[in-house]
Amino acid sequence: MRRWYFLAGIALLILSACSKADSDAFGGNEDRTGNPVQTYMLALTDELAASALEELETALRADPNALSSQAFYLMQGNLSQTGSTWVLQRECRLKGLVINKLDGEVWKLDYDGDLSLQDDSYPTRFTIRAVRMDPQSSHADWTITLEGSRTEREGYACTFESDGSIRYEALSEDRLWYAYGVLQMNVTRNGTLVDQAFLSLNGPRNASGFVHKL
Amino acid sequence: MGMKRILLSLGLLLAAGALHAQAPHELHFGFSGPAAGYVHAGDFGPLYHWGSDLYSLYEGCEQIDAGPVFSIGYTYTLRGWLKPGAEVSWGCSWINRTQPRATQDKTVQHLMQNYLTVMPLVSLFAVDRPHFKLYGKLAAGGQLSFGDFEGTRFRPAWQVVPLGLQWGGEKLFGFAEGGFGNVYLVRMGLGIRW
Numbered sequence: 001m002r003r004w005y006f007l008a009g010i011a012l013l014i015l016s017a018c019s020k021a022d023s024d025a026f027g028g029n030e031d032r033t034g035n036p037v038q039t040y041m042l043a044l045t046d047e048l049a050a051s052a053l054e055e056l057e058t059a060l061r062a063d064p065n066a067l068s069s070q071a072f073y074l075m076q077g078n079l080s081q082t083g084s085t086w087v088l089q090r091e092c093r094l095k096g097l098v099i100n101k102l103d104g105e106v107w108k109l110d111y112d113g114d115l116s117l118q119d120d121s122y123p124t125r126f127t128i129r130a131v132r133m134d135p136q137s138s139h140a141d142w143t144i145t146l147e148g149s150r151t152e153r154e155g156y157a158c159t160f161e162s163d164g165s166i167r168y169e170a171l172s173e174d175r176l177w178y179a180y181g182v183l184q185m186n187v188t189r190n191g192t193l194v195d196q197a198f199l200s201l202n203g204p205r206n207a208s209g210f211v212h213k214l
Numbered sequence: 215m216g217m218k219r220i221l222l223s224l225g226l227l228l229a230a231g232a233l234h235a236q237a238p239h240e241l242h243f244g245f246s247g248p249a250a251g252y253v254h255a256g257d258f259g260p261l262y263h264w265g266s267d268l269y270s271l272y273e274g275c276e277q278i279d280a281g282p283v284f285s286i287g288y289t290y291t292l293r294g295w296l297k298p299g300a301e302v303s304w305g306c307s308w309i310n311r312t313q314p315r316a317t318q319d320k321t322v323q324h325l326m327q328n329y330l331t332v333m334p335l336v337s338l339f340a341v342d343r344p345h346f347k348l349y350g351k352l353a354a355g356g357q358l359s360f361g362d363f364e365g366t367r368f369r370p371a372w373q374v375v376p377l378g379l380q381w382g383g384e385k386l387f388g389f390a391e392g393g394f395g396n397v398y399l400v401r402m403g404l405g406i407r408w
Contacts, residue, residue, distance in 0.1 A: 036271045043266075118266035156268035187268060194272060 038210035041185055041199040043117045044146075044160055047093070050179070052109050052128055053142050053168060055094055059086060105132040115150070124150045126160075142168045146183070155190035166201060178203045237407035238291040242301070242389060244403025245284045280307035283329075283398055289337055297337040301353065303397050305329050306361070327361035331371045331397055337378070344384055351375035357396055371396040380405070 059079055078090040079099075086099040098110040107130045115124035126148025134140035147161040166181030179201040187195040200209035287301030308326040333355030341348035357371035373395030380389045384407060391401045 036266065040266065040268070040271060120267040122267065152268045154269040154273075156272065158268060187272065189272070 035210055037187075037195070037197055038199060038208070040118070041160070041183055041197060041210070042208060044148075044185070045166065045179055045183055045199070045201060047117050048115065048124075048126060048148075049128060049144060049146050049166070050168060050177075052094060052097060052111070052126075053130060053144070055088055055092070055097055056099060056107055056109060056130060057140075059088070059099060102129075105135050106130070107132075111148075117150075120152070122150055122152045124148065141170055144168065156187065157189075158185050158187045160185040163198075169203075237384065240289045240291070240297070240299070240405055240407050242285070242287040242289070242403055242405040244287070244389065244391075244401045245282045246398035246401035247280075247282060281305060283401075285397070285401070285403070287335070289335070294342050295339040297339065297349075298335065299337070300332070300334045300355075303329075303331040303333075305397075325362040327359055329357055329359045331355065331357040333371060333373060333397075335373075345381060347380040349375075349378045349380070351378055351391065351393070353395070373397045 078088065079086045080089050081087075084101055088095055088097040088099070093116055094111060096111065096113050100108045100110075102108050109128040109130060110126075112125045113123070114121050117124075126146065128144050128146050130142050130144045132140050132142055143165045144167075145162050145165050147159075149157065149159045151157045161184055163182035163184055166179055166183065169178040169180075180203060181201050183199045183201065185195075185197050185199070186193060187197070198211045200211075202208055283303050283305035285301050285303040287299060289297040289299030291297050306326055306328045308324060333353035335351055335353035337349050337351045339347055339349040351373070352375075353373040355371050356368060358366065358368050360366040373393060375391045375393035377393070378389065378391040380387050382388050387405050387407070389403055389405055392399065393401075
C-alpha cells in the first residue's frame, strides 16, 4: 500500500514538472500559434479589403444598378454624394471611404486616413478596384485589386499590393469570408527594406499560406 | 527542592518527547509550475512590446516563459495541528527574443531572471493521521530577483495554501498543495520526517 502511495507521489511530481507559466500571463498579443506577420496580412485582406467590400455592398443594396436611386440610403446620412462620388459618413472603421463607379460593374474605393487594424490605428491609404461578378445578386462574389500603404511608429511602414486579383466569395450575408489570391507586402524601417512577405489566400482563413522572401 | 524541580522538568521534557514521538521534524522537497504572479510585469519593462503593429512584430519579444520552481522547506511539529517552519524557493523566467519574419523561429537573445523566495510559514492541520494529513498553510517573507532584465530587486512575497495533502509512511511521504501567491499555484513533492 505504501508503495502505491509513493508511486502516486512520483507521478504527481512528473505531472507538475510539465506545467509551465502561461506565456500570455500579461494578456495582450495572443496570436502565438501562427506567424504574426501572416496575421497582420490577413488583417489587410479581412479588416481592410473585405470590410471595404461590405461597405460598398451595403451602399448598393437598395438598388442593384447603383447610383440610379440611392435616396433611401442617402437620407439616412450614411453616404454623402457629390456627382457620381459617394463618401461614407457612417461612424465606422472606414468612415471617409470614397466610392466611385467606373464602368458597368466596376467600382473604385479610395481611403486615406487613420485606420484601425487588429489593435492599432495608423495612417493608411489604399485603393481597391472592385468588380461585382453577379450584378443580379445583392450579395455577390467580388474580384478586386488592392494596393496601399500604412505608416506606423518608430519608422516602420509597409506597402501592400495584390498580385493580380483577389476573389472574394460571398458565402453569407454577413461576411465575405472566402478569399483566393496573393497579397504581397514590403516592410520598411526608416526607408530601408526589412521584409518582403507573400500571403497566399486559399479559401478558408486557416488555409492561407505564408512566405517571407527576405 | 532544586533537584526535584530538575527531575520534574526532565520528566516533562520526556513526556513532551513522547507526545512528539511521531517525528517532529519534517523536510520537504517540492517543485511546481510558477504562479502568474511569479513573473512580474515590471521585470520585462520596455523589452516586451505589446500590440500587433509592425514595430511589435519586428522588434518585440516573442515569448516569455517561466520554469518550474524548486523549494526546500522545514517544519517542526509544535502541536499535532500546528507546525511552524520556513521554506526557500527558487525559480526563473526568461525571454526568448525571436525574429518573427524568419522562416524558422530563431532565438536572437536569451535573457533570464532568477527569483529566490524565503518565507517563514505556519501549517495548520485539520486531519493528522499517521498515513494521511490535511492542512492549510500561510507564508510571508521576501523575494529577491536578480538577472539580465533589471539587475537586483527585492520585494515582499506571500503564499496562501487553502488545501494541502500529505500521504505515505511515517518517515517518507508525498505531498501536494494548491494555493495562490507569489510562488506557486500547485506544488508537489516528497518529504521526510525524523
